[in-house]
Amino acid sequence: MVNIVNQSALSIGGFRHYSGLLPNQPGDGGSQAQSSVRPFHVAATNSLAIFRGDPVVINSATIGVQGAGDLLPNIGAPGAAGSVVGGGGGSLLGNASMAPNVSRWVPADTTSVIAGVVVGFGPISLFMAKNGFQFIPASTEAWVFVETDPTVIMSATVPTVPGTAFNLLLNSGIDLKANAGFQQTRFGVSGTSLDPATIALTATLPLRILNSSEQIGNDPTQPGFVAQVMFNQSRHYRSGAGFTAD
Numbered sequence: 001m002v003n004i005v006n007q008s009a010l011s012i013g014g015f016r017h018y019s020g021l022l023p024n025q026p027g028d029g030g031s032q033a034q035s036s037v038r039p040f041h042v043a044a045t046n047s048l049a050i051f052r053g054d055p056v057v058i059n060s061a062t063i064g065v066q067g068a069g070d071l072l073p074n075i076g077a078p079g080a081a082g083s084v085v086g087g088g089g090g091s092l093l094g095n096a097s098m099a100p101n102v103s104r105w106v107p108a109d110t111t112s113v114i115a116g117v118v119v120g121f122g123p124i125s126l127f128m129a130k131n132g133f134q135f136i137p138a139s140t141e142a143w144v145f146v147e148t149d150p151t152v153i154m155s156a157t158v159p160t161v162p163g164t165a166f167n168l169l170l171n172s173g174i175d176l177k178a179n180a181g182f183q184q185t186r187f188g189v190s191g192t193s194l195d196p197a198t199i200a201l202t203a204t205l206p207l208r209i210l211n212s213s214e215q216i217g218n219d220p221t222q223p224g225f226v227a228q229v230m231f232n233q234s235r236h237y238r239s240g241a242g243f244t245a246d
Contacts, residue, residue, distance in 0.1 A: 018157045018159070018179050018182045018189075018190065018191045018192060018193040019053055019156075019157065019189055019190055019192075020051060020052065020053015020054050020117070020118075020156065020190030020191075020192040020193075021053050021054075021055060021117045021154040021155070021156050021192065021229070022053060022154055022155045022156065023117060023119065023147050023149075023152050023153070023154050024152075024153045024154060024155055024228065025152070025153050036147060036148050036149040036152070037119060037120075037145050037146065037147050037148065038145070038146060038148055039071065039099045039122070039143050039144070039145055039146075040056065040099050040100055040101070040102040040115060040143065040144050040145075040146050041068055041069030041098075041099040041100065041101050041102070041141075041142075041143055042101070042102060042103075042136055042140070042141060042142045042143065042144060043059070043064065043065040043067070043069070043101050043141060044139060044140065044141035045065050045139065046064070046065075046103060046104075046136070046138060046139065046140070046141075047103075047138055047139070048103065048104045048106075048138055049104075049135055049136060049137050049138050049183070049185070050104050050118060050135060050136040050142075050144060051118065051135045051136075051183060051188055051189065051190035051191075051192070052118050052119060052120065052121075052135075052188060052190060053117065053118065053190040053192060054104050054105065054117070054118050054190050054192055055104075055105040055114060055115075055116070055117050055118075055176070055192075055206065055231075056102040056103060056104055056105060056114075056115050056116065056117070056118055056144065056146060057102060057103055057104075057105055057109070057112035057113060057114055057115060058100055058101070058102055058112070058113045058114075058115050058237055058244055058246050059100070059101035059102060059103055059246050060112070060113070060244045060245065060246065061245070062111070063103060063112050064101055064102070064103040065101055066101070066245070066246060067101055067246065068098040068099055068100050068101055068246055069098065069099055069101065069141070069143070070096050070097065070098060070099075071097040071098075071099055071143070099143060100115075100246040101246050102115050102144065102146065105176060105206065106178075107175055107176055107177060107178060107195065108175065109206070110204040111204075112235075113235065113236070113237045113241045113242075113244045114206060114231055114232075114235045114236045114237065114241070115146050115148060115237060116146040116147045116148040116149070116150075116152075116231075116236075117146065117147050117152070117154060118144045118145070118146055118147075119145055119146065119147045120144070120145040121133070121135075121136065121142060121143065121144055121145065122143055122145060133188075134185070134186070134187055134188025135183075135185055135188040137185075148237075148238055149238075150231055150233060150236040150238040150239040151230055151231070151233075151239075152230065152231070153210065153228055153229075153230055154228065154229055154230065155213045155226050155227070155228055155229075156176075156192070156193060156194045156226070156227060156229060157193040157194065157224060157225075157226060158193065158194045158196055158220075158223075158224070158225050158226070158227050159177070159179070159193050159194075159196075159223060159224060160196055160197075160223045161196070161220075161221060161222065161223055161225075162196040162199055163196075164199075165221075166212065166220040166221070166225075166227075167220070169199050169209060170209055170210065170211060171208060171209060171210075172199050172200060172201055172208070172209050173198075173199070173200055173201065173202050173203075173204075173205030173206075173207065173208060173209070173232060174194050174195065174196070174198055174199050174205060174207050174208075174209050174229065175194075175195050175198035175205055175206060175207070176192055176193065176194060176195055176206065176207070177192065177193050177194070177195040178191060178192060179191035179192065179193055194207070194227055194229065203232075203234060204232075204235070205232060206231065206232050206235055207229040207230065207231060207232060208229060208230050208231070208232055209227060209228075209229055210227075210228045210229055210230060211227070211228050212225065212226070212227055212228070213225075213226035213227060213228050
């Protein structure tokens with residue numbers, strides 16, 4: 001097999017860097033234009049940086065800061081220190097529009113309700129533009145656009161080979177690894193990858209393994225290969241999860 005995807009200790013072929021969860025296609029086979037991307041608010045007290053490709057959970061009384069934030073165009077006065085609107089307020093145009101708070105997924109979380117995967121940032125404020133953020137730093141108020149399709153199919157890097165042959169693990173559950181050392185803040189690249197050590201038939205795991213990604217040279221017997229996954233429907237707010245108040 002021509003190895004152009006996998007990580008290789010001998011530098012044979014390429015290296016696929018961790019990049020979080022990358023949506024490939026809507027899970028229901030519908031149009032790409034479906035209204036499944038919606039904005040969410042990130043509170044200034046958020047403790048973890050957020051990148052494209054990171055899954056996020058809806059804040060509740062037991063996680064993050066419960067509440068919501070007005071969308072940027074409606075905010076008038078400059079925000080507090082650490083706020084993404086700290087360099088100036090919005091236009092005050094339009095009616096108030098509250099976006100629920102979210103936080104980045106933390107590995108081994110077995111209870112939080114999943115909102116989806118981050119696919120972009122905005123509305124962009126003057127403060128964010130001036131600082132050239134390609135990600136959301138910790139302790140910074142911001143807004144994220146989240147792909148909320150509960151059945152969206154996503155690709156992600158698997159950094160090591162599972163102990164069992166990968167073809168025998170399909171449809172199992174799997175968790176994520178943060179890989180903070182592999183984050184690229186300059187370019188906004190997530191370090192999130194799948195964690196093969198967590199593969200199990202456990203109902204609380206956040207993701208379900210579908211298959212190896214259909215890429216030329218993607219070898220599931222070598223470290224650094226790519227797998228396709230979808231969200232665990234019992235954990236996603238648009239599917240089987242119970243009610244939670246933000």
